[in-house]
Amino acid sequence: MNTSVSDRTEAGAAAPAAAVATAPAQPDAAAWPDVARGPHASALRTAATRSIVQRALGALPLRVLYGDAPVTGVEGPLLRVHDPAAFFGRIGADGLIGFGESYMAGEWDADDLVGVLTVLASRLTSLVPRPLQWLRGVWARRRPGAQRNTLDGARQNIHRHYDLSNDLFSLFLDRSMTYSSAVFRKRPAEWDALPDAQHRKIDRLLDLAGVGEGTRLLEIGTGWGELALRAAARGARVVSVTLSQEQRDLAVERIARAGHADRVSVELCDYRQVTGVYDAVVSVEMIEAVGAEYWPVYFEALARLVAPGGRIALQAITMPDARMRATRSTYTWIHKYIFPGGIVPSVEAVERCAAAAGLRVRENDGYGGHYAETLRLWRERFTARSAEVAALGFDPVFRRMWEFYLAYSEAGFRAGYLDVRQLLLTPAAPTKDGERR
Known part of the structure; x- marks a missing residue:
């Protein structure tokens, strides 16, 4: 396959x-x-x-x-x-x-x-x-309690979405197999601009994290391996962790085919179980799957894994803080059918949890309009290839569900209800009195 x-x-x-x-x-x-x-x-x-x-x-x-x-x-x-x-x-x-x-x-x-x-x-x-x-x-x-992101629950939640079929995702993603917001030079975007826009997004994150020759990089959330490939091409040594067996299999294959197997290790591992210390940590649209209950644990893991003076680059979908607080316990259509166990944070929630873990947000750049365009391209391609989706065994209810999901997400960004941010976090420097700032 x-x-x-x-x-x-x-x-x-x-x-x-x-x-x-x-x-x-x-x-x-x-x-x-x-x-x-x-x-x-x-x-x-x-x-x-x-x-x-x-x-x-x-x-x-x-x-x-x-x-x-x-x-x-x-x-x-x-x-x-x-x-x-x-x-x-x-x-x-x-x-x-x-x-x-x-x-x-x-x-x-x-x-x-x-x-x-x-x-x-x-x-x-x-x-x-x-x-x-x-x-x-x-x-x-x-x-439901079954969707809590315990170690076992997180694996099941990730499996339900990301292990559907690599061939399904390949039908609507571009050749980079990148499933997160791109950054375009201009909008509206066209399909042939998407691979370059995805690479632009990845390169911005790698630059933000200071990734270069000899960098020890941890990636939390592998996807299908494109970020790890571009980091390895810069000379970094990469450990990438994922809970998706399907994603890992294809990522390992793509990394080997590109000749970077000696620089990149892709492991089936929960972020809570990662060990070691890294010069840089990058995580792209993974925090949304963590669950509010585990945000403190997630940021404590980031703080534990990054070296003194290291840098953490995150890409995160966000929503307004008041709306997040009002809905954080609500069970929605997205939870039931698309992303079980997930919740979109606010920038304020990220700042609060990061500060509690001894981290500070140093840079914060948003580009929600680019995500609307990314989703439009995915949605148009998905509907254009509906017959091929059906040939993979996905029935009409699934196809309507998936089109509704892509349209629903696009609408959230077009309305400004959702945003996507690239954030730089660093360990807070200790002061003379022992506080960190």
């Missing part, structure tokens, strides 16, 4: 956009039990949800078509609700999880899915009138 991955990332790059996966005639109940069973809210709750949701959507720059009724609204992208009873029933039972499952079931669609989701993301905190916001507790679920 792995020998086909690099070929897949280039073939068909200019293929025309295709329609999203058609609605499943009947979702597989074994694979998708909550999608297959349909809405399960009471008639009273469904009616109340209908009233609240219609009122909320009516106040937005959206046009909405409920079944055969006339279109409501006069401007904005069009949201088509094919089955209003099921749509309101799912939201009434499960809130935003139900909203996503309704899309997976084909009960609603949009010609401009990102446009619809961007409008919603831009007004996420005000969709429900303030006097009714106490109802959020009716829908919001707490995260």
Whole structure:
């Protein structure tokens, strides 16, 4: 399988956009039990949800078509609700999880899915009138204990996403097999600019960490090995750790093929179990998988592993601190279907946890608009290659789920609800009185 991955990332790059996966005639109940069973809210709750949701959507720059009724609204992208009873029933039972499952079931669609989701993301905190916001507790679920990022739990959470299939990821990632935000020279970006933009992102991080000839570099979160390859090409000696067997297998193969096996070691290892001391530590969009409960442990590990005078470069997706605090215990559609156990931190949370571990944030650069463009390119390529995704064995529900995930994420960055930051951390220097600053 792995020998086909690099070929897949280039073939068909200019293929025309295709329609999203058609609605499943009947979702597989074994694979998708909550999608297959349909809405399960009471008639009273469904009616109340209908009233609240219609009122909320009516106040937005959206046009909405409920079944055969006339279109409501006069401007904005069009949201088509094919089955209003099921749509309101799912939201009434499960809130935003139900909203996503309704899309997976084909009960609603949009010609401009990102446009619809961007409008919603831009007004996420005000969709429900303030006097009714106490109802959020009716829908919001707490995260299941099984998704806690214990040593065993973290392996299972990573396995559920990153071990889906290397061939699946190769269908929508570029030839660098880099699954994080690129940095473009200009926007909007085109597909053929993506590999260079990914290398630009990696090189900025390596520069931030001061990686060069002879640097002892620790990478936490291997991906498919591109950062380790570029660090080795600079003359660094790299230890890279991951919990994904699929990613490790391909990374090892790519590193050997590039002639850097003597400089790079890729290990199946949790960051909490890493030993040694390194001149530099780099971690790209891995903190989102750590879980708020373990952020102090993560930063303590960084502080323990970096040498005095060393540098730590992180790339992290972030959200506003108030929103993070309000939702940090909530179980969402993303947790259920895409990233179990994850939580996006705020910059303030990073600063608080870093300071407690004796680290200081020295540089902090954001470029959320670049992530929106990265996600657009991935989403367009994913939909254009839908038939190839199906040939790998992924059914229509999965394909609609994945397209919704990519669009949902893109919308978050376009709305400014999400950002992505590159941060430099260093050990705080001790003062005469023993404090660090």
